[in-house]
Amino acid sequence: MKEISCKLLVVGAGPGGYVCAIRAGQLGIDTVIVEAKKPGGTCLTIGCIPSKALIHAAEEFEAVRLAAEGKSAVGITLAAPAIDLAKTVAWKDRIVGRLTNGVAGLLKKANVKSVHGFAKFRDGKTVEVETETGTQVIRAETIVIATGSVPVELPLIPFGGPVISSTEALSLKSVPESLAVVGAGYIGLELGIAFAKLGAKVTVVEALDRILPLYDAELTKPVGKRLAALGIEVLLGAKAQGLEPKTDQLIVETADVTTRRIMAEQILVAVGRKPAVDGWGLEELDLDRAGRFIRIDDQCRTSMRGIFAIGDVTGEPMLAHRAMAQGEMVAEIVAGHKRSWDKRCIPAVCFTDPEIVSAGLTPDEAKAGGREVKIGLFPFAANGRAMTKHGEDGFVRVVARADNHLVLGIQAVGQGVSELSAAFGLAIEMGARLEDVAGTIHSHPTQGEAFQEAALKALGQALHI
Numbered sequence: 001m002k003e004i005s006c007k008l009l010v011v012g013a014g015p016g017g018y019v020c021a022i023r024a025g026q027l028g029i030d031t032v033i034v035e036a037k038k039p040g041g042t043c044l045t046i047g048c049i050p051s052k053a054l055i056h057a058a059e060e061f062e063a064v065r066l067a068a069e070g071k072s073a074v075g076i077t078l079a080a081p082a083i084d085l086a087k088t089v090a091w092k093d094r095i096v097g098r099l100t101n102g103v104a105g106l107l108k109k110a111n112v113k114s115v116h117g118f119a120k121f122r123d124g125k126t127v128e129v130e131t132e133t134g135t136q137v138i139r140a141e142t143i144v145i146a147t148g149s150v151p152v153e154l155p156l157i158p159f160g161g162p163v164i165s166s167t168e169a170l171s172l173k174s175v176p177e178s179l180a181v182v183g184a185g186y187i188g189l190e191l192g193i194a195f196a197k198l199g200a201k202v203t204v205v206e207a208l209d210r211i212l213p214l215y216d217a218e219l220t221k222p223v224g225k226r227l228a229a230l231g232i233e234v235l236l237g238a239k240a241q242g243l244e245p246k247t248d249q250l251i252v253e254t255a256d257v258t259t260r261r262i263m264a265e266q267i268l269v270a271v272g273r274k275p276a277v278d279g280w281g282l283e284e285l286d287l288d289r290a291g292r293f294i295r296i297d298d299q300c301r302t303s304m305r306g307i308f309a310i311g312d313v314t315g316e317p318m319l320a321h322r323a324m325a326q327g328e329m330v331a332e333i334v335a336g337h338k339r340s341w342d343k344r345c346i347p348a349v350c351f352t353d354p355e356i357v358s359a360g361l362t363p364d365e366a367k368a369g370g371r372e373v374k375i376g377l378f379p380f381a382a383n384g385r386a387m388t389k390h391g392e393d394g395f396v397r398v399v400a401r402a403d404n405h406l407v408l409g410i411q412a413v414g415q416g417v418s419e420l421s422a423a424f425g426l427a428i429e430m431g432a433r434l435e436d437v438a439g440t441i442h443s444h445p446t447q448g449e450a451f452q453e454a455a456l457k458a459l460g461q462a463l464h465i
Protein backbone atom coordinates (compact mmCIF):
# COMPACT_ATOMS: atom_id res chain seq x y z
CA MET A 1 0.00 0.00 0.00
CA LYS A 2 1.46 3.36 -1.07
CA GLU A 3 0.82 6.54 0.91
CA ILE A 4 1.13 10.16 -0.09
CA SER A 5 0.26 13.41 1.67
CA CYS A 6 -0.72 16.71 0.14
CA LYS A 7 -2.18 20.06 1.06
CA LEU A 8 -5.21 19.73 -1.26
CA LEU A 9 -6.97 16.65 -2.59
CA VAL A 10 -9.67 17.01 -5.24
CA VAL A 11 -11.99 14.03 -5.78
CA GLY A 12 -13.41 14.06 -9.33
CA ALA A 13 -11.88 15.71 -12.40
CA GLY A 14 -15.01 17.14 -14.05
CA PRO A 15 -15.21 20.88 -14.83
CA GLY A 16 -15.49 21.65 -11.10
CA GLY A 17 -12.63 19.43 -9.94
CA TYR A 18 -10.12 19.98 -12.74
CA VAL A 19 -10.52 23.79 -12.69
CA CYS A 20 -10.08 23.76 -8.91
CA ALA A 21 -6.94 21.62 -9.18
CA ILE A 22 -5.40 23.67 -12.01
CA ARG A 23 -5.97 26.96 -10.18
CA ALA A 24 -4.64 25.47 -6.93
CA GLY A 25 -1.54 24.21 -8.72
CA GLN A 26 -1.01 27.61 -10.33
CA LEU A 27 -1.18 29.15 -6.85
CA GLY A 28 1.60 26.86 -5.66
CA ILE A 29 -0.59 24.55 -3.57
CA ASP A 30 0.61 20.94 -3.38
CA THR A 31 -2.42 19.32 -5.09
CA VAL A 32 -3.54 15.80 -5.97
CA ILE A 33 -6.60 15.01 -8.09
CA VAL A 34 -8.29 11.60 -8.27
CA GLU A 35 -10.48 10.61 -11.20
CA ALA A 36 -12.14 7.22 -11.70
CA LYS A 37 -12.72 7.67 -15.44
CA LYS A 38 -11.34 10.39 -17.69
CA PRO A 39 -10.29 13.96 -16.92
CA GLY A 40 -13.04 16.33 -18.00
CA GLY A 41 -15.87 14.43 -16.30
CA THR A 42 -19.44 14.28 -17.53
CA CYS A 43 -19.17 17.55 -19.40
CA LEU A 44 -16.25 16.69 -21.66
CA THR A 45 -16.81 12.95 -22.06
CA ILE A 46 -20.56 12.24 -22.04
CA GLY A 47 -22.27 15.64 -21.64
CA CYS A 48 -21.86 19.20 -22.92
CA ILE A 49 -19.25 18.63 -25.62
CA PRO A 50 -20.38 15.31 -27.14
CA SER A 51 -24.01 16.49 -27.21
CA LYS A 52 -23.09 19.72 -28.98
CA ALA A 53 -21.04 17.73 -31.52
CA LEU A 54 -24.08 15.54 -32.26
CA ILE A 55 -26.36 18.60 -32.45
CA HIS A 56 -23.97 20.22 -34.95
CA ALA A 57 -23.81 17.07 -37.09
CA ALA A 58 -27.63 16.89 -37.07
CA GLU A 59 -27.91 20.54 -38.18
CA GLU A 60 -25.52 19.93 -41.07
CA PHE A 61 -27.38 16.78 -42.10
CA GLU A 62 -30.74 18.52 -41.95
CA ALA A 63 -29.51 21.31 -44.22
CA VAL A 64 -28.32 18.88 -46.91
CA ARG A 65 -31.42 16.69 -46.55
CA LEU A 66 -33.66 19.71 -47.11
CA ALA A 67 -31.59 20.60 -50.17
CA ALA A 68 -31.97 17.04 -51.49
CA GLU A 69 -35.73 17.33 -50.99
CA GLY A 70 -35.75 20.54 -53.05
CA LYS A 71 -36.58 22.62 -49.96
CA SER A 72 -33.43 24.73 -49.76
CA ALA A 73 -34.52 28.38 -49.59
CA VAL A 74 -31.05 29.51 -50.70
CA GLY A 75 -31.19 27.40 -53.85
CA ILE A 76 -28.85 24.48 -53.08
CA THR A 77 -29.72 21.22 -54.85
CA LEU A 78 -28.10 17.83 -54.45
CA ALA A 79 -28.73 14.07 -54.56
CA ALA A 80 -30.01 12.05 -51.59
CA PRO A 81 -27.60 12.42 -48.65
CA ALA A 82 -26.92 9.76 -46.03
CA ILE A 83 -25.33 9.87 -42.60
CA ASP A 84 -22.93 7.29 -41.20
CA LEU A 85 -23.57 7.77 -37.47
CA ALA A 86 -20.62 5.55 -36.55
CA LYS A 87 -18.36 8.06 -38.33
CA THR A 88 -20.14 10.97 -36.63
CA VAL A 89 -19.55 9.31 -33.25
CA ALA A 90 -15.90 8.64 -34.13
CA TRP A 91 -15.50 12.37 -34.99
CA LYS A 92 -17.16 13.29 -31.68
CA ASP A 93 -14.83 10.88 -29.83
CA ARG A 94 -11.79 12.53 -31.42
CA ILE A 95 -12.97 15.92 -30.08
CA VAL A 96 -13.49 14.36 -26.63
CA GLY A 97 -10.02 12.78 -26.82
CA ARG A 98 -8.38 16.09 -27.70
CA LEU A 99 -10.13 17.84 -24.82
CA THR A 100 -9.49 15.16 -22.16
CA ASN A 101 -5.82 14.96 -23.17
CA GLY A 102 -5.76 18.75 -23.02
CA VAL A 103 -7.08 18.74 -19.44
CA ALA A 104 -4.51 16.08 -18.44
CA GLY A 105 -1.80 18.31 -19.93
CA LEU A 106 -3.05 21.42 -18.12
CA LEU A 107 -3.08 19.56 -14.79
CA LYS A 108 0.50 18.42 -15.39
CA LYS A 109 1.58 21.93 -16.38
CA ALA A 110 0.13 23.24 -13.08
CA ASN A 111 2.17 20.57 -11.19
CA VAL A 112 -0.96 18.70 -10.05
CA LYS A 113 -0.47 14.99 -9.37
CA SER A 114 -3.20 12.92 -11.06
CA VAL A 115 -4.25 9.56 -9.63
CA HIS A 116 -6.47 7.27 -11.71
CA GLY A 117 -9.03 5.26 -9.74
CA PHE A 118 -12.16 5.45 -7.60
CA ALA A 119 -11.57 7.26 -4.31
CA LYS A 120 -13.18 6.02 -1.09
CA PHE A 121 -13.12 8.03 2.12
CA ARG A 122 -11.62 6.42 5.21
CA ASP A 123 -12.19 9.59 7.24
CA GLY A 124 -12.35 13.34 6.71
CA LYS A 125 -8.63 13.59 5.92
CA THR A 126 -7.89 10.30 4.15
CA VAL A 127 -9.03 8.51 1.00
CA GLU A 128 -8.09 5.17 -0.50
CA VAL A 129 -7.85 4.69 -4.24
CA GLU A 130 -7.69 1.33 -6.02
CA THR A 131 -5.31 2.05 -8.90
CA GLU A 132 -3.90 -0.20 -11.64
CA THR A 133 -0.76 -0.57 -9.52
CA GLY A 134 -2.38 -1.21 -6.14
CA THR A 135 -4.00 0.69 -3.32
CA GLN A 136 -2.99 4.33 -2.95
CA VAL A 137 -3.71 6.08 0.36
CA ILE A 138 -3.88 9.87 0.15
CA ARG A 139 -3.86 12.11 3.21
CA ALA A 140 -4.77 15.74 2.76
CA GLU A 141 -5.18 18.87 4.87
CA THR A 142 -8.12 19.95 2.72
CA ILE A 143 -10.41 17.90 0.48
CA VAL A 144 -12.73 19.07 -2.30
CA ILE A 145 -15.59 16.74 -3.26
CA ALA A 146 -16.38 17.20 -6.95
CA THR A 147 -18.00 13.86 -7.77
CA GLY A 148 -20.70 15.31 -10.04
CA SER A 149 -23.99 13.67 -10.95
CA VAL A 150 -25.51 10.64 -12.64
CA PRO A 151 -28.77 10.16 -14.59
CA VAL A 152 -31.98 9.50 -12.67
CA GLU A 153 -33.37 6.03 -13.43
CA LEU A 154 -37.12 5.38 -13.47
CA PRO A 155 -37.71 2.20 -11.41
CA LEU A 156 -40.31 0.86 -13.87
CA ILE A 157 -38.23 1.76 -16.93
CA PRO A 158 -34.70 0.77 -15.88
CA PHE A 159 -31.72 1.45 -18.14
CA GLY A 160 -30.75 -1.52 -20.30
CA GLY A 161 -31.90 -3.03 -23.60
CA PRO A 162 -33.77 -0.39 -25.58
CA VAL A 163 -33.88 1.98 -22.58
CA ILE A 164 -30.91 4.35 -22.66
CA SER A 165 -29.59 7.44 -20.89
CA SER A 166 -27.88 10.37 -22.62
CA THR A 167 -24.56 8.51 -22.29
CA GLU A 168 -25.63 5.70 -24.65
CA ALA A 169 -27.62 8.12 -26.86
CA LEU A 170 -24.36 9.93 -27.61
CA SER A 171 -22.65 6.77 -28.82
CA LEU A 172 -25.30 4.97 -30.92
CA LYS A 173 -23.94 3.12 -33.95
CA SER A 174 -26.84 4.07 -36.21
CA VAL A 175 -29.78 6.45 -36.19
CA PRO A 176 -32.79 4.63 -34.67
CA GLU A 177 -35.84 4.53 -36.89
CA SER A 178 -37.94 5.60 -33.91
CA LEU A 179 -37.03 7.19 -30.60
CA ALA A 180 -39.25 7.75 -27.56
CA VAL A 181 -37.95 10.42 -25.20
CA VAL A 182 -39.13 10.57 -21.60
CA GLY A 183 -38.70 14.11 -20.28
CA ALA A 184 -38.92 17.35 -22.26
CA GLY A 185 -36.12 19.05 -20.33
CA TYR A 186 -32.61 19.98 -21.45
CA ILE A 187 -31.42 16.55 -22.54
CA GLY A 188 -34.72 15.26 -23.90
CA LEU A 189 -35.18 18.22 -26.23
CA GLU A 190 -31.55 18.87 -27.20
CA LEU A 191 -31.05 15.24 -28.20
CA GLY A 192 -34.65 14.61 -29.34
CA ILE A 193 -34.36 17.46 -31.86
CA ALA A 194 -30.95 16.24 -33.04
CA PHE A 195 -32.24 12.71 -33.67
CA ALA A 196 -35.34 14.02 -35.46
CA LYS A 197 -33.03 15.98 -37.79
CA LEU A 198 -30.99 12.82 -38.36
CA GLY A 199 -34.17 11.07 -39.52
CA ALA A 200 -35.62 9.33 -36.43
CA LYS A 201 -39.36 9.46 -35.72
CA VAL A 202 -39.33 11.08 -32.30
CA THR A 203 -42.07 11.08 -29.65
CA VAL A 204 -41.55 13.09 -26.45
CA VAL A 205 -43.38 12.25 -23.23
CA GLU A 206 -43.43 15.03 -20.62
CA ALA A 207 -45.12 14.74 -17.21
CA LEU A 208 -45.80 18.46 -16.84
CA ASP A 209 -48.15 20.51 -19.02
CA ARG A 210 -45.38 22.25 -20.99
CA ILE A 211 -41.95 21.69 -22.48
CA LEU A 212 -38.78 22.98 -20.78
CA PRO A 213 -40.60 23.92 -17.58
CA LEU A 214 -37.45 25.66 -16.34
CA TYR A 215 -38.00 28.50 -18.82
CA ASP A 216 -41.08 30.75 -19.17
CA ALA A 217 -43.71 29.93 -21.77
CA GLU A 218 -42.93 32.97 -23.96
CA LEU A 219 -39.35 31.75 -24.35
CA THR A 220 -40.23 28.15 -25.16
CA LYS A 221 -42.97 28.92 -27.70
CA PRO A 222 -40.61 29.08 -30.73
CA VAL A 223 -39.10 25.73 -29.68
CA GLY A 224 -42.59 24.20 -29.52
CA LYS A 225 -43.26 25.49 -33.02
CA ARG A 226 -40.04 23.97 -34.31
CA LEU A 227 -40.79 20.60 -32.68
CA ALA A 228 -44.06 20.49 -34.62
CA ALA A 229 -42.30 21.48 -37.87
CA LEU A 230 -39.78 18.66 -37.37
CA GLY A 231 -42.65 16.19 -36.96
CA ILE A 232 -41.85 15.49 -33.30
CA GLU A 233 -44.93 14.38 -31.40
CA VAL A 234 -45.05 15.87 -27.91
CA LEU A 235 -47.33 14.35 -25.26
CA LEU A 236 -47.73 16.84 -22.42
CA GLY A 237 -49.15 15.98 -19.00
CA ALA A 238 -48.22 12.40 -19.86
CA LYS A 239 -46.53 9.97 -17.50
CA ALA A 240 -44.33 7.09 -18.60
CA GLN A 241 -45.66 4.14 -16.60
CA GLY A 242 -43.48 1.22 -17.62
CA LEU A 243 -42.64 -1.22 -20.37
CA GLU A 244 -44.91 -3.83 -21.99
CA PRO A 245 -43.25 -7.12 -20.92
CA LYS A 246 -42.73 -8.86 -24.28
CA THR A 247 -42.61 -6.00 -26.77
CA ASP A 248 -40.84 -3.34 -24.66
CA GLN A 249 -43.47 -0.83 -25.81
CA LEU A 250 -43.46 2.27 -23.61
CA ILE A 251 -46.70 2.52 -21.64
CA VAL A 252 -47.81 6.11 -21.19
CA GLU A 253 -50.76 7.55 -19.30
CA THR A 254 -51.76 10.60 -21.35
CA ALA A 255 -53.26 13.87 -20.09
CA ASP A 256 -56.81 12.63 -20.72
CA VAL A 257 -56.01 9.57 -18.57
CA THR A 258 -56.01 7.10 -21.44
CA THR A 259 -53.22 4.60 -21.86
CA ARG A 260 -51.03 4.75 -24.92
CA ARG A 261 -48.33 2.32 -26.02
CA ILE A 262 -45.40 3.69 -27.95
CA MET A 263 -43.30 1.33 -30.04
CA ALA A 264 -39.80 2.72 -30.36
CA GLU A 265 -36.44 1.25 -31.26
CA GLN A 266 -34.80 3.23 -28.45
CA ILE A 267 -36.26 4.87 -25.35
CA LEU A 268 -34.20 7.78 -24.01
CA VAL A 269 -34.99 8.48 -20.37
CA ALA A 270 -33.96 12.05 -19.48
CA VAL A 271 -35.86 12.93 -16.33
CA GLY A 272 -33.07 14.70 -14.49
CA ARG A 273 -29.74 13.95 -12.83
CA LYS A 274 -28.93 13.23 -9.18
CA PRO A 275 -25.76 13.88 -7.17
CA ALA A 276 -23.10 11.15 -7.27
CA VAL A 277 -23.02 10.40 -3.53
CA ASP A 278 -23.08 6.61 -3.49
CA GLY A 279 -20.19 4.21 -3.06
CA TRP A 280 -17.40 6.58 -2.02
CA GLY A 281 -17.96 6.58 1.73
CA LEU A 282 -20.18 9.58 2.34
CA GLU A 283 -21.40 7.64 5.35
CA GLU A 284 -17.87 7.97 6.86
CA LEU A 285 -18.27 11.74 6.86
CA ASP A 286 -20.57 13.92 8.90
CA LEU A 287 -21.82 16.10 6.06
CA ASP A 288 -25.13 17.95 6.15
CA ARG A 289 -27.32 17.39 3.12
CA ALA A 290 -29.70 19.70 1.25
CA GLY A 291 -32.15 17.10 0.01
CA ARG A 292 -30.00 14.63 -1.94
CA PHE A 293 -27.21 17.18 -2.46
CA ILE A 294 -24.30 18.10 -0.17
CA ARG A 295 -25.09 21.32 1.67
CA ILE A 296 -22.55 24.12 1.17
CA ASP A 297 -22.21 27.73 2.27
CA ASP A 298 -21.24 30.74 0.13
CA GLN A 299 -17.60 29.56 0.12
CA CYS A 300 -18.52 25.96 -0.83
CA ARG A 301 -17.60 24.78 2.66
CA THR A 302 -19.48 21.70 3.86
CA SER A 303 -20.52 21.11 7.47
CA MET A 304 -17.15 19.37 8.10
CA ARG A 305 -14.06 21.51 8.65
CA GLY A 306 -11.52 21.12 5.83
CA ILE A 307 -14.00 19.63 3.35
CA PHE A 308 -15.41 21.65 0.45
CA ALA A 309 -17.88 20.50 -2.20
CA ILE A 310 -18.42 21.95 -5.67
CA GLY A 311 -20.38 21.33 -8.86
CA ASP A 312 -23.38 19.07 -9.49
CA VAL A 313 -22.98 17.22 -6.19
CA THR A 314 -23.98 20.50 -4.47
CA GLY A 315 -27.24 21.14 -6.32
CA GLU A 316 -28.92 23.27 -8.97
CA PRO A 317 -28.23 24.64 -11.41
CA MET A 318 -26.24 21.60 -12.51
CA LEU A 319 -24.20 23.44 -15.12
CA ALA A 320 -20.55 23.11 -16.06
CA HIS A 321 -19.78 26.83 -15.81
CA ARG A 322 -21.17 26.99 -12.25
CA ALA A 323 -18.94 24.04 -11.28
CA MET A 324 -15.91 25.77 -12.85
CA ALA A 325 -16.58 29.08 -11.09
CA GLN A 326 -16.94 27.27 -7.75
CA GLY A 327 -13.74 25.30 -8.40
CA GLU A 328 -11.73 28.42 -9.12
CA MET A 329 -13.12 30.16 -6.02
CA VAL A 330 -12.36 27.24 -3.69
CA ALA A 331 -8.75 26.98 -4.92
CA GLU A 332 -8.26 30.66 -4.09
CA ILE A 333 -9.87 30.26 -0.65
CA VAL A 334 -7.52 27.36 0.09
CA ALA A 335 -4.63 29.63 -0.97
CA GLY A 336 -5.77 32.17 1.63
CA HIS A 337 -7.52 34.64 -0.66
CA LYS A 338 -10.66 36.40 0.58
CA ARG A 339 -13.36 34.97 -1.72
CA SER A 340 -17.03 34.13 -1.47
CA TRP A 341 -19.81 33.48 -4.00
CA ASP A 342 -20.72 36.98 -5.20
CA LYS A 343 -22.01 36.26 -8.72
CA ARG A 344 -25.08 38.14 -9.85
CA CYS A 345 -26.14 35.48 -12.32
CA ILE A 346 -25.34 32.07 -13.75
CA PRO A 347 -26.49 32.24 -17.39
CA ALA A 348 -28.25 29.13 -18.70
CA VAL A 349 -28.32 28.05 -22.33
CA CYS A 350 -30.52 25.39 -23.84
CA PHE A 351 -29.08 24.15 -27.13
CA THR A 352 -32.42 23.35 -28.71
CA ASP A 353 -33.50 24.64 -32.13
CA PRO A 354 -33.93 27.54 -31.69
CA GLU A 355 -31.59 28.04 -28.73
CA ILE A 356 -32.66 29.65 -25.45
CA VAL A 357 -30.58 31.85 -23.13
CA SER A 358 -31.56 33.16 -19.75
CA ALA A 359 -29.40 35.37 -17.54
CA GLY A 360 -30.65 36.93 -14.32
CA LEU A 361 -34.30 37.43 -13.48
CA THR A 362 -37.27 36.70 -15.73
CA PRO A 363 -40.12 39.26 -15.80
CA ASP A 364 -42.14 37.24 -13.26
CA GLU A 365 -39.16 36.78 -10.93
CA ALA A 366 -38.32 40.50 -11.17
CA LYS A 367 -41.91 41.50 -10.41
CA ALA A 368 -42.08 39.22 -7.35
CA GLY A 369 -42.30 41.29 -4.22
CA GLY A 370 -44.11 44.11 -6.00
CA ARG A 371 -41.06 45.63 -7.75
CA GLU A 372 -41.87 47.91 -10.73
CA VAL A 373 -40.06 46.80 -13.88
CA LYS A 374 -39.55 47.91 -17.46
CA ILE A 375 -39.50 45.21 -20.11
CA GLY A 376 -38.21 45.61 -23.67
CA LEU A 377 -38.65 42.86 -26.26
CA PHE A 378 -37.16 42.99 -29.74
CA PRO A 379 -38.11 40.31 -32.28
CA PHE A 380 -35.53 38.75 -34.62
CA ALA A 381 -38.12 39.24 -37.39
CA ALA A 382 -36.90 42.87 -37.43
CA ASN A 383 -33.18 41.99 -37.35
CA GLY A 384 -31.35 41.87 -40.69
CA ARG A 385 -28.68 39.32 -39.68
CA ALA A 386 -31.32 36.94 -38.32
CA MET A 387 -33.15 37.13 -41.67
CA THR A 388 -30.00 36.17 -43.57
CA LYS A 389 -29.77 33.02 -41.42
CA HIS A 390 -33.47 32.02 -41.55
CA GLY A 391 -33.53 32.96 -37.89
CA GLU A 392 -36.51 35.31 -37.76
CA ASP A 393 -38.34 33.28 -35.09
CA GLY A 394 -37.40 34.50 -31.63
CA PHE A 395 -36.50 37.63 -29.69
CA VAL A 396 -34.30 39.27 -27.07
CA ARG A 397 -36.04 40.47 -23.92
CA VAL A 398 -34.55 42.81 -21.32
CA VAL A 399 -35.94 43.25 -17.82
CA ALA A 400 -34.88 46.29 -15.77
CA ARG A 401 -35.85 48.15 -12.63
CA ALA A 402 -38.33 50.91 -13.47
CA ASP A 403 -36.78 53.41 -11.04
CA ASN A 404 -33.07 53.35 -11.95
CA HIS A 405 -33.09 51.16 -15.11
CA LEU A 406 -30.64 48.61 -13.64
CA VAL A 407 -30.77 45.53 -15.88
CA LEU A 408 -32.05 42.59 -13.81
CA GLY A 409 -32.45 39.94 -16.47
CA ILE A 410 -31.98 39.21 -20.16
CA GLN A 411 -33.48 36.33 -22.09
CA ALA A 412 -33.39 35.34 -25.73
CA VAL A 413 -34.68 32.62 -27.97
CA GLY A 414 -33.44 32.27 -31.52
CA GLN A 415 -30.98 30.63 -33.82
CA GLY A 416 -27.42 30.85 -32.44
CA VAL A 417 -28.32 32.99 -29.42
CA SER A 418 -26.07 30.87 -27.18
CA GLU A 419 -23.23 33.17 -28.29
CA LEU A 420 -25.11 36.19 -26.86
CA SER A 421 -25.02 34.69 -23.35
CA ALA A 422 -21.57 36.22 -22.64
CA ALA A 423 -22.85 39.73 -23.43
CA PHE A 424 -25.93 39.15 -21.26
CA GLY A 425 -23.89 37.82 -18.32
CA LEU A 426 -21.38 40.65 -18.60
CA ALA A 427 -24.10 43.33 -18.63
CA ILE A 428 -25.65 41.94 -15.44
CA GLU A 429 -22.33 41.28 -13.70
CA MET A 430 -21.13 44.86 -14.48
CA GLY A 431 -24.38 46.38 -13.18
CA ALA A 432 -25.38 47.82 -16.58
CA ARG A 433 -28.39 50.10 -16.92
CA LEU A 434 -30.65 50.21 -19.94
CA GLU A 435 -28.84 53.35 -21.11
CA ASP A 436 -25.46 51.52 -21.03
CA VAL A 437 -26.72 48.77 -23.33
CA ALA A 438 -28.63 51.18 -25.56
CA GLY A 439 -25.61 53.51 -25.77
CA THR A 440 -23.10 50.78 -26.70
CA ILE A 441 -22.35 50.60 -30.43
CA HIS A 442 -23.27 47.08 -31.57
CA SER A 443 -21.70 45.84 -34.83
CA HIS A 444 -23.98 45.58 -37.82
CA PRO A 445 -25.33 43.26 -39.06
CA THR A 446 -25.38 41.01 -35.97
CA GLN A 447 -28.01 39.39 -33.82
CA GLY A 448 -26.48 41.33 -30.90
CA GLU A 449 -28.20 44.43 -32.26
CA ALA A 450 -31.45 42.92 -31.00
CA PHE A 451 -30.04 43.23 -27.46
CA GLN A 452 -29.38 46.95 -27.97
CA GLU A 453 -32.81 47.41 -29.54
CA ALA A 454 -34.53 45.56 -26.65
CA ALA A 455 -32.89 48.03 -24.23
CA LEU A 456 -34.00 50.95 -26.45
CA LYS A 457 -37.51 49.49 -26.52
CA ALA A 458 -37.61 49.33 -22.71
CA LEU A 459 -36.65 53.03 -22.71
CA GLY A 460 -39.42 53.75 -25.24
CA GLN A 461 -36.85 54.61 -27.93
CA ALA A 462 -36.73 51.57 -30.26
CA LEU A 463 -35.51 52.49 -33.75
CA HIS A 464 -36.20 49.45 -35.89
CA ILE A 465 -39.67 48.48 -34.72
Ligand code: FAD
Pocket residue numbers: 011012013014015016017034035036037038040041042043044046047048049051117118119120146147148149166187276280310311312313318319320321323351
Ligand atom coordinates in the same frame (compact mmCIF):
# COMPACT_ATOMS: atom_id res chain seq x y z
P1 FAD B 1 -18.87 15.85 -13.40
O1 FAD B 1 -18.59 16.49 -14.69
O2 FAD B 1 -19.99 14.88 -13.31
O3 FAD B 1 -17.52 15.15 -12.97
C1 FAD B 1 -17.42 14.37 -11.83
C2 FAD B 1 -16.26 13.42 -12.02
O4 FAD B 1 -15.98 12.78 -10.77
C3 FAD B 1 -16.56 12.28 -13.00
O5 FAD B 1 -15.56 12.27 -14.00
C4 FAD B 1 -16.51 11.01 -12.17
O6 FAD B 1 -15.95 9.90 -12.86
C5 FAD B 1 -15.63 11.44 -11.01
N1 FAD B 1 -15.88 10.71 -9.77
C6 FAD B 1 -17.06 10.55 -9.13
N2 FAD B 1 -16.88 9.89 -7.97
C7 FAD B 1 -15.55 9.64 -7.88
C8 FAD B 1 -14.73 9.00 -6.91
N3 FAD B 1 -15.25 8.54 -5.77
N4 FAD B 1 -13.41 8.88 -7.17
C9 FAD B 1 -12.87 9.39 -8.31
N5 FAD B 1 -13.59 10.02 -9.24
C10 FAD B 1 -14.91 10.15 -9.02
N6 FAD B 1 -23.84 21.77 -18.66
C11 FAD B 1 -23.63 22.97 -19.26
O7 FAD B 1 -23.28 23.93 -18.57
N7 FAD B 1 -23.81 23.13 -20.60
C12 FAD B 1 -24.20 22.10 -21.40
O8 FAD B 1 -24.36 22.27 -22.61
C13 FAD B 1 -24.43 20.83 -20.80
N8 FAD B 1 -24.81 19.78 -21.55
C14 FAD B 1 -24.97 18.56 -20.96
C15 FAD B 1 -25.37 17.50 -21.76
C16 FAD B 1 -25.55 16.25 -21.20
C17 FAD B 1 -25.97 15.09 -22.06
C18 FAD B 1 -25.32 16.06 -19.79
C19 FAD B 1 -25.48 14.70 -19.17
C20 FAD B 1 -24.94 17.11 -18.99
C21 FAD B 1 -24.77 18.38 -19.57
N9 FAD B 1 -24.39 19.49 -18.81
C22 FAD B 1 -24.23 20.71 -19.40
C23 FAD B 1 -24.17 19.39 -17.35
C24 FAD B 1 -22.65 19.29 -17.04
O9 FAD B 1 -22.11 18.16 -17.69
C25 FAD B 1 -22.44 19.21 -15.55
O10 FAD B 1 -23.06 20.30 -14.90
C26 FAD B 1 -20.95 19.23 -15.20
O11 FAD B 1 -20.26 18.19 -15.84
C27 FAD B 1 -20.76 19.14 -13.70
O12 FAD B 1 -19.40 19.15 -13.39
P2 FAD B 1 -18.86 18.47 -12.05
O13 FAD B 1 -17.40 18.76 -12.03
O14 FAD B 1 -19.68 18.87 -10.90
O15 FAD B 1 -19.12 16.90 -12.24
Ligand code: NAD
Pocket residue numbers: 154182183184185186187188190205206207208212213238239240270271272273317318319348349350351
Ligand atom coordinates in the same frame (compact mmCIF):
# COMPACT_ATOMS: atom_id res chain seq x y z
P1 NAD C 1 -34.31 18.30 -16.74
O1 NAD C 1 -34.55 18.55 -15.30
O2 NAD C 1 -33.83 19.40 -17.60
O3 NAD C 1 -35.66 17.75 -17.42
C1 NAD C 1 -36.33 16.62 -16.95
C2 NAD C 1 -37.75 16.65 -17.49
O4 NAD C 1 -38.33 15.38 -17.26
C3 NAD C 1 -38.63 17.69 -16.80
O5 NAD C 1 -39.30 18.45 -17.76
C4 NAD C 1 -39.58 16.84 -15.96
O6 NAD C 1 -40.85 17.44 -15.80
C5 NAD C 1 -39.67 15.57 -16.80
N1 NAD C 1 -40.04 14.35 -16.08
C6 NAD C 1 -39.64 13.95 -14.85
N2 NAD C 1 -40.16 12.73 -14.55
C7 NAD C 1 -40.90 12.34 -15.62
C8 NAD C 1 -41.68 11.18 -15.95
N3 NAD C 1 -41.78 10.16 -15.10
N4 NAD C 1 -42.31 11.13 -17.13
C9 NAD C 1 -42.20 12.17 -18.02
N5 NAD C 1 -41.49 13.28 -17.76
C10 NAD C 1 -40.84 13.38 -16.60
O7 NAD C 1 -33.31 17.03 -16.76
P2 NAD C 1 -32.42 16.43 -17.93
O8 NAD C 1 -32.90 16.84 -19.26
O9 NAD C 1 -32.28 14.98 -17.62
O10 NAD C 1 -31.02 17.12 -17.69
C11 NAD C 1 -30.35 16.94 -16.43
C12 NAD C 1 -29.52 18.15 -16.10
O11 NAD C 1 -28.35 18.18 -16.91
C13 NAD C 1 -30.20 19.47 -16.33
O12 NAD C 1 -31.01 19.86 -15.26
C14 NAD C 1 -29.04 20.40 -16.52
O13 NAD C 1 -28.61 20.80 -15.27
C15 NAD C 1 -27.99 19.53 -17.17
N6 NAD C 1 -27.96 19.77 -18.64
C16 NAD C 1 -27.69 21.03 -19.09
C17 NAD C 1 -27.66 21.29 -20.44
C18 NAD C 1 -27.34 22.68 -20.90
O14 NAD C 1 -26.87 23.48 -20.09
N7 NAD C 1 -27.56 23.03 -22.16
C19 NAD C 1 -27.89 20.28 -21.36
C20 NAD C 1 -28.17 19.01 -20.89
C21 NAD C 1 -28.19 18.76 -19.51
